[in-house]
Amino acid sequence: MLALGRLVADDTLLRWSSRISAWMGDFDQVDMSIRWSYSQRPAEAQQFDRKLAIMCYLSIFGWLLAYRMPKEQRSTLVNFHLRQMTLLHIVTLACLFSQVAMLPVWGWSSLMMSGVCFGVIMLMRMFGVMAAMNSSQEPLPIIGRLAQRLLRDI
Template identity: 30%
Template structure:
C-alpha cells in the first residue's frame, strides 16, 4: 500500500490502525504523512474508547443524559471523517478540538 492509503486506513477502526501500523513498519521509506495520521487516529481511538466507557457508566445512573452522549458520539464520527479527508488530501492538519494534543504523543510510532 502507498502512504496515502495507509494514512486513510489508519482512521478506520482500531483494526485499520493496526493494519496501517504493521504495513508501514516494514516500509523503509515510511513517510511523515503516515506517522502523523497514525498518531492522530490513535489519539481519536483512545478518546473514543475512554468516552465510551465513561458514557456507559454515567448512563447507567442517569439515563436521561443519553441524548447528549449520542451527540458527542456523532462529533467523534465527524472527527474521523475530517481525518480521512485530511489523509486523502495528503495534508498534515490536526483534528479539530483534540488533534493538537496528540501531535507529540505516541513516540513509539516512528
C-alpha cells in the same frame, strides 16, 4: 466444532486480506520488505502511503495494519495520521466507558450526551479522512496538536 469455527475464521481473514491487498496493490509490486525505499518508486510509494493513512481512519483493522508496519517503512504522512487516530481511539473508548458508567446514574438521558460525543468523533474522523485524501498533515480540530505532542514515539 472448534475446527469448523477456526476454518471459517481463517477463510474470512483470507478473504479480507485479499480484498485489502487488491485495494492497496500487490505487496510485491510496491516491494514490501525491510529494505523498502521510497527512492525506487516515489509515485507508487506516495499512493501507498496515502491509502494507508486513509485506512487508519476507516477501521480498526486499517489502524492495526499501519501500526504493525515497521517504523522504518512508514512515511511522515502515515505516522501523522496514525498518531491522530490513536488519540481518537482513546477518546472514543473514554466516551464509551463514561457513558456506560453514567447509565445507572443519569438513566437514558446519558444516551443523548453520548450521541453528541460520538457525533463529534465521527466528524473528526471525516476531517481526518479528507486530510489523508489530500495527503496533508492538517491536525484534527480539538485533539490534533495534543496527539502530535503526546504520541510522538509512535
